[in-house]
Amino acid sequence: MAEPVVGAVMTRSPVSVRPDAPFKQVACALFAADVGAVPVVSGGMPVGLITELDVLANLEFHGGLDPIPVLGGGAARRRRRKARAVTAAELMTSPPPTISAGASVSAAARRLVAATVPALCVVDDQRWLTGLLTRRDLLAAYRRSDDEIAAEVRVVVDLDRSRPTRESADLSVEVCGGIVELGGTLVYRSQVEHAAVATSRVAGVVAVRNNLTYDIDDMMVTGF
Secondary structure: OOOOEHHHHOEEOOOOEOOOOEHHHHHHHHHHHOOOEEEEEEOOEEEEEEEHHHHHHHHHOOOOOOOOOOOOHHHHHHHHHHHOOOEHHHHOEOOOOEEEOOOEHHHHHHHHOOOOOOEEEEEOOOOOEEEEEEHHHHHHHHHOOHHHHHHHHHHHHHOOOOOOOOOHHHEEEEEEOOEEEEEEEEEEHHHHHHHHHHHHOOOOOOEEEEOOEEEEOOHHHHOO
């Protein structure tokens, strides 16, 4: 079983607004969505993204009437411009950050760790909006039970059947708080390495303690 993809964890049918939506409608949409960002959609395609910070600029600068702080810099100037916005089109960041539903969650996480990217618009091959991915969506993986994780780990480790393996009784999987401990003996070293890598990609795994041993060091010749 491969690493989970964006389409499996994203928020489907996300709350969205049109470019001509008035300011208060955008603020209410953000409140209703409870995800920190809403996509701006035109013709089924995302054309922008509005975050809570975009809306809060109105409060910070009282509708753009307050001056920019002396040491505010470029970021403060951009927020002050947003403070004058009265429609979604004026509030949004365009183009919006997008990702495909088939992308891996690790690829999505690498983008979402950036402070400036609170959410990703999930699009299909025609660039139509199919969902929204937030940091909270990714965090949901850690709600999986240890039993669920252990069952999937056994499956992904068992998939390496390209060469003979020992009986499954020689493989033990223990999970506590998302930390997986692998024990037992496999035939080849490459299978031991594969087991650790495959396990690390199971949703909800926090860490892998690979205590597996092997009979034959096949990587001595082929590498890994």
